[in-house]
Amino acid sequence: MPATQIVFVGHHKERLIESIRALRDLPTSRIILFVGEENLPGEARVRRIAKEIKEELEIIWEVEIHKIDKRNIIKAASQLIEIIRNEKHLGREVVINASGSLRTLAIAGYIAACVTSSKIFTSIPRYNEKEEEVGIEEIIEVPTLPVDFPGEEQMEIISSIGSGVESLDELILRINPGMNKGSSEFRRERSRLSHHLAKLEDAGLIRKEKHGRNVRIVLTPLGRFLLEGAVYGKEVDEKKAVLEEVR
Structure with a gap:
């Protein structure tokens, strides 16, 4: 090569x-x-x-x-x-x-x-x-060290935040399109995401910005960097899987 x-x-x-x-x-x-x-x-x-x-x-x-x-x-x-x-x-x-x-x-x-x-x-x-x-x-x-990415659930959240979301509700609907805001399922999802967002904020991967009544959620430079690395890693894994299939 x-x-x-x-x-x-x-x-x-x-x-x-x-x-x-x-x-x-x-x-x-x-x-x-x-x-x-x-x-x-x-x-x-x-x-x-x-x-x-x-x-x-x-x-x-x-x-x-x-x-x-x-x-x-x-x-x-x-x-x-x-x-x-x-x-x-x-x-x-x-x-x-x-x-x-x-x-x-x-x-x-x-x-x-x-x-x-x-x-x-x-x-x-x-x-x-x-x-x-x-x-x-x-x-x-x-020698290089393996990078320990956040878990699958947290990476899904980081990916869904992307360039930023205007509120937690918007993030919930990005991850779960069509979910009813008044449902018990929506409330459970709000609790689940709040838990993960707190961990991501502690890790320096996201930042919350208050705008009026809403709290905007954005990725920090480290969060964006991690997302780019994760996307790259996923592409590599997909290519490896294709190669294995061909072999």
Whole structure:
């Protein structure tokens, strides 16, 4: 399977190039270099380095430069998940190379790797007797942890909230279209959802906003991020099931 390397560009050009080449055992066919969206201090240099790396490596591989949020870790992780999802849909394995990144991007990359079951690597620099960096001592794979998603009932609630609901009653009807508001079943559903919403709020996945008499329910950035990861995981499971059926 062809592989795409996701590479976070920093100020260490030679380290990055060496780390990309150190992963030569992978069937890399495509490299995506990430630079910052905002004009942060030092970002102009990062973008110059990205262009130089692109020019040097596109003789061998397909190379693209993308932008990413360097300040917001959850947003950056979501951006990465979307890219990884697209690459895997095209039949490519995805490897994250965090050898030259800011800590924020390394963390975002690790989260994205855990959610999408992708591999992530970093490098240990090599120094000379003058303590000057002269290359890479070793490139290592960072073990990822399985992501423990909320239960099926809670994921259904998160998915139903989507871009937000104006009230608990609206959420009940989204999950149970046609349910009679005056029924005992509706009251039981209200109690059930209230219980789960309290847990989701404690976990930082939803937020309640009072608007007049209604209490609007919205997903937090973490909730949206989790939903994206869950959708991705479901798609992967469905594809695996199809493959098993074909076999």
